Amino acid sequence: MASNIFRELSAGSGALLRDESVLRPSFMPDELPGREREMRELASYLQPATRGLAPSSVLMCGPPGVGKTTMAKLVLKQLQEVSHKVLPIYINAWETSTRFGILNELVLALGDMMPRRGIAADEVVARLKEIGRREQKALPILVLDEMDRLLAGHEEQILYDLTRGPEALGLPCSVIGITNDEQIALKLDARVRSTLTNHLISFSPYSPAQLKSILGERAKRAFSPNALDAEVIPLCAAVGAKAGGDCRVSLQLLLSAGLQAEREGAKQVLVSHVKAVQASALASASTPAERKAAGLDEMDRKILSCIQKAASGLSSGELYQAFKAGESEQRTLRNRLSRLEAGGLIEGEETMSQEGGKSRKWKIKRTA
Ligand SMILES: Nc1ncnc2c1ncn2[C@@H]1O[C@H](COP(=O)(O)OP(=O)(O)O)[C@@H](O)[C@H]1O
Numbered sequence: 220m221a222s223n224i225f226r227e228l229s230a231g232s233g234a235l236l237r238d239e240s241v242l243r244p245s246f247m248p249d250e251l252p253g254r255e256r257e258m259r260e261l262a263s264y265l266q267p268a269t270r271g272l273a274p275s276s277v278l279m280c281g282p283p284g285v286g287k288t289t290m291a292k293l294v295l296k297q298l299q300e301v302s303h304k305v306l307p308i309y310i311n312a313w314e315t316s317t318r319f320g321i322l323n324e325l326v327l328a329l330g331d332m333m334p335r336r337g338i339a340a341d342e343v344v345a346r347l348k349e350i351g352r353r354e355q356k357a358l359p360i361l362v363l364d365e366m367d368r369l370l371a372g373h374e375e376q377i378l379y380d381l382t383r384g385p386e387a388l389g390l391p392c393s394v395i396g397i398t399n400d401e402q403i404a405l406k407l408d409a410r411v412r413s414t415l416t417n418h419l420i421s422f423s424p425y426s427p428a429q430l431k432s433i434l435g436e437r438a439k440r441a442f443s444p445n446a447l448d449a450e451v452i453p454l455c456a457a458v459g460a461k462a463g464g465d466c467r468v469s470l471q472l473l474l475s476a477g478l479q480a481e482r483e484g485a486k487q488v489l490v491s492h493v494k495a496v497q498a499s500a501l502a503s504a505s506t507p508a509e510r511k512a513a514g515l516d517e518m519d520r521k522i523l524s525c526i527q528k529a530a531s532g533l534s535s536g537e538l539y540q541a542f543k544a545g546e547s548e549q550r551t552l553r554n555r556l557s558r559l560e561a562g563g564l565i566e567g568e569e570t571m572s573q574e575g576g577k578s579r580k581w582k583i584k585r586t587a
C-alpha cells in the first residue's frame with residue numbers, strides 16, 4: 220500500500236485516549252461526585268413536580284467551574300424521567316438576554332411558532348396566556364444560566380414575570396436561576412428576591428482532593444489503563460484548585476495533555492505533557508478550532524476573540540466596554556480573565572495608562 224500520512228498518524232493515536240469526548244464540556248456525567256448535598260437540595264425543591272405541581276423557584280450561586288450548569292441539567296434530566304409533565308428549558312442569558320427573547324423561547328418550548336420579528340413582548344405574553352388556557356398540563360422549568368446578565372441589561376422585569384408565572388403569564392413557570400455573582404440578592408427587586416432567594420443553593424470551590432476524584436472517574440473512561448503517570452491527575456487537580464476550584468480548567472488541562480502525549484507518540488501522559496500544554500500548547504488554542512478543542516465555552520471564546528482583535532492588547536476596562544458590561548458582569552468577566560490566565564491562554568502585561576496609573580493589557584499568550 221502506498222504510504223499515507225494520515226494512516227501513519229492514526230496508527231499510534233487513540234492508544235492513550237480511548238474516548239476523549241468524556242473530557243469535553245459537552246459530556247454529561249451521570250454522577251457528580253462532591254455535589255451530593257447540593258443535588259439532593261435541588262431535587263427536594265423540585266420534588267412537587269413529581270406530583271404535577273409547579274415547584275417554587277431556586278437560585279444557585281457559586282464561582283465558575285463548580286458544576287452549577289451541569290447539576291441543573293442532570294437533575295432536570297432525572298426529573299423528566301419520572302415526570303412527563305416537566306418541560307425543561309435551558310437559557311443562557313449571555314445568549315438570550317432580553318425579556319422578549321426569553322418569553323419567545325418559552326412560547327417555542329410550549330410548542331407554538333412565533334414570528335421572530337415585528338411583535339412586542341406584550342403580544343408574546345398574550346400568546347402565553349392563550350397557551351396557558353388550553354395547556355394546563357405542562358410544567359415549564361426554566362434554567363436561567365448566567366442570569367446576572369439580565370440585571371446588567373435592565374431586563375429584570377422578566378424575572379418578575381417568571382416568578383409570578385400564573386398571574387403574569389397565565390401559566391405556572393418555575394425558575395432555576397444560576398449566577399456566579401454572590402451579591403446578586405442585593406441587586407434583585409424586592410419582590411423577585413423574596414421568591415428567588417427563598418431556596419438558595421451555594422456552591423463552594425472544589426478542593427484539590429475533590430478535583431482529583433472527579434478527574435480520576437473521568438480518566439477511567441477517557442484513557443486506556445495505565446495511560447496516565449500517577450502525578451498527572453494530582454497536577455491537573457492542583458492547577459484547577461489554584462484557578463478557583465474550577466473543574467473546567469482541570470478537565471481541559473487533562474484533555475490537552477492527553478492530546479499532546481498522543482501527538483508525540485508517547486507511551487504515557489506525563490507531568491511534562493501537562494506542563495507543556497499549560498504553558499505553550501494551550502496558547503495555540505487561540506484559533507477557533509483549537510479553542511473548541513481545549514473545551515472553552517461560548518463566552519470564553521467571545522472574550523478571546525475580543526482580545527485577539529486588539530493588536531496591542533486589551534485592558535479589562537476596554538473589554539468591559541466591548542461587552543457593555545455592568546457591575547455584576549464585570550465581576551464575571553474578571554473571573555473569566557483570571558481563569559483564562561491560569562489556563563495559560565492569555566497573559567496580562569503591565570502598562571502605564573494615560574492617567575499615569577498602572578494597568579494591565581491582556582494578550583493572547585503565544586509562547587511558553
Ligand atoms: N462534581 C462533578 N463531577 C463531574 N464533573 C464535574 C463536576 N463538577 C463539574 N464537572 C465538570 O466540570 C465542568 C464545569 O462544570 P459546569 O457545570 O459548567 O460549571 P459552572 O456552571 O459552575 O461554571 C463541566 O465539564 C462538568 O462536566
Ligand SMILES: [Mg+2]
Pocket residue numbers: 284287288289364
Ligand atoms: Mg455554568
